[in-house]
Amino acid sequence: MIELQNIDFSYYGQDGSGLHDVNLTIHDGECILLCGCSGCGKTTITRLINGLIPRFYPGEVKGTVLINGKNVNDFPMYELAEHIGSVFQNPRTQFFNVDSNSEIAFGLENEARPPKELQERVDTTIKDLEIQNLCNRSLHELSGGEKQKIAFASVYAMNPDIYLLDEPSSNLDMDAIKDLQEHLRLIKKQGKTILIAEHRLYYLMDIVDRIIFLEQGEIKGIYTPKEFQKIPDKKRKAMRLRAADLSAIHSENSQSTQANPVLELKNVSMFYKKRAILENINLSAGFGEVIGIVGHNGAGKTTLARALCGLHKNTKGNFFWDGQPQDRKQRLKCSYMVMQDVNYELFANSVKTECYFGIRNPDETLIESTMEKLGLTPYKDKHPNTLSGGQKQRVAVAVSMICKKELLVFDEPTSGLDYDSMAQVAGLVKELASMGKIIFIVTHDYEFVCRTCTRVLHVDHGEQCEDILVSPTKENKMKKLFSIQ
Incomplete structure (x- = not known):
């Protein structure tokens, strides 16, 4: 269980940014979507849970973050890393190797897993996530979406209890988003707890259990997917949220011919x-x-x-x-x-x-x-x-x-x-x-x-x-x- 109790947080040197009076309980096995406009506090919540705040992102923290009843600040970082896996918005910032297989194995190596167990876990990850086409590839040659897949695979290989994903679909094509949907269903079926900070909402409507809407660092609404999909289009746009159903989107182009070539x-x-x-x-x-x-x-x-x-x-x-x-x-x-x-x-x-x-x-x-x-x-x-x-x-x-x-x-x-x-x-x-x-x-x-x-x-x-x-x-x-x- 994850508990955020009376959280107030502000980054040093950034007036008005952060979180205000946030109280949230996430039960084991829940899949939670954090949504809201850029800068509303989605990523800040994930950083509080994985311990990056205040260790790497300094600021003033009030309140308590508990992981299974224990204060997150009482965990050494290596122990947090065993339980919590994070996939960042920019996958390049979490890479430590130059080839895909070594990157998938990196976390396992740091846990000092025996070589045979390590190789078996890497092979299982590649098979489960169906990323055989990305094996033994230079990370420098991969597209942004392919890098995102490797970042997810490196976390999956470590088999954490909690997954924190920050904008996981931002670099993915439509087919890759479908793959991501299946990966999320897979880890949810495994009983993992999942938090997703995301702007693209449509692909998550049949996966998440609750949707947390944030505005200016405060929780302004908590919805089930059915409740969320009933929000009128005008109100959703006022909330600065993306479409929950792409089939309802239509072209706005009125041009009927191509322009003269230049x-x-x-x-x-x-x-x-x-x-x-x-x-x-x-x-x-x-x-x-x-x-x-x-x-x-x-x-x-x-x-x-x-x-x-x-x-x-x-x-x-x-x-x-x-x-x-x-x-x-x-x-x-x-x-x-x-x-x-x-x-x-x-x-x-x-x-x-x-x-x-x-x-x-x-x-x-x-x-x-x-x-x-x-x-x-x-x-x-x-x-x-x-x-x-x-x-x-x-x-x-x-x-x-x-x-x-x-x-x-x-x-x-x-x-x-x-x-x-x-x-x-x-x-x-x-x-x-x-x-x-x-x-x-x-x-x-x-x-x-x-x-x-x-x-x-x-x-x-x-x-x-x-x-x-x-x-x-x-x-x-x-x-x-x-x-x-």
């Missing part, structure tokens, strides 16, 4: 070392188009995005801009990419400074208005690394607008975003499109695609599969592509 790719292939990632890509895009790039984890979506921006060097084929050949350096000059792991592109010591970092003659009015549109003004003097994952995403999106490039590429821009933040990013993408930008978005987010995209480019198995115009008449085809019943 950017063209002809017979473009991309390689990693000598291995072909994608071959013979042919596409065109015009000003004002918003093109979603979709496909399975590891299909080459990010590689294509990087090639469009000139960031991926190993390519063959021809790129054209306004009919003129375009080399890699020219692509770098006219494009901007918001990376999937946003931490790679945050350099400044405040949000406002980040918004004009590296930009000559920045437009102060544009900076202020962009921060206001994305809800970043209250954080303008804060260090970007003190923000939540969703807030960091918004900072990177703000920079993309301020830098005034013609081609903008977003890699999973809604990863870790609540409904309100997703809607704000969607609004910004539409505004950028109305300004005549060409926009590509690597995404698994059907709700976001329906709000923003004019076309969807489907890549899989090393090739270009489909190029679909997003419209109400293509809705069934879109739902089939995203595996929505």
Whole structure:
């Protein structure tokens, strides 16, 4: 049993953040969903339970956290790690090895398991989770979704009593989310206690026992899945929560034809070392188009995005801009990419400074208005690394607008975003499109695609599969592509 009794917590140097008067009891074998907007306290609760607060995230704590009747602060960290397994929002932050099998075995090695038992447990994990295709792979070669699977496997191998998962679906494609559903059902059947902090809610409705809604660090509601699904759409959006049923989402695109081509790719292939990632890509895009790039984890979506921006060097084929050949350096000059792991592109010591970092003659009015549109003004003097994952995403999106490039590429821009933040990013993408930008978005987010995209480019198995115009008449085809019943 997990008990949070009269918890008040605030991070040092972050006024207003944390938790206020939180009381929550989680029984053994329960599956609990923590939901609410970015920064509402979901991750903070998981950090209190696994002991990262206050050991690694200092702050002022009042109240008590009990694990099976014992104060969590009385457990040495190694003992907590035996009972509690954590899967972080960014799996890269919990890796200690360079290959997948060693990473799965890492926790077991630290428990000094005998070699035979260790190998048996790794083999069982790979079989149970059906990740044979990820065996003996370099972690550096894996996609974000594949890394997430390895992070989950490394926890599963240790067989903890309690699982804490922070945004586990944020980097996963639709099929991988179905795999995650099965993994959650598996550990729930094993009697494990599960806490999931999540923005994407639809895939959990038939798994969780209770849904805890948090707002500004306080518990504002506790629901059963049936009660939660009865919340009116208008109220759910006001709560800044994502859809609980994707089948009810419809396309908002009214564009019926493609724009005149400005950017063209002809017979473009991309390689990693000598291995072909994608071959013979042919596409065109015009000003004002918003093109979603979709496909399975590891299909080459990010590689294509990087090639469009000139960031991926190993390519063959021809790129054209306004009919003129375009080399890699020219692509770098006219494009901007918001990376999937946003931490790679945050350099400044405040949000406002980040918004004009590296930009000559920045437009102060544009900076202020962009921060206001994305809800970043209250954080303008804060260090970007003190923000939540969703807030960091918004900072990177703000920079993309301020830098005034013609081609903008977003890699999973809604990863870790609540409904309100997703809607704000969607609004910004539409505004950028109305300004005549060409926009590509690597995404698994059907709700976001329906709000923003004019076309969807489907890549899989090393090739270009489909190029679909997003419209109400293509809705069934879109739902089939995203595996929505």
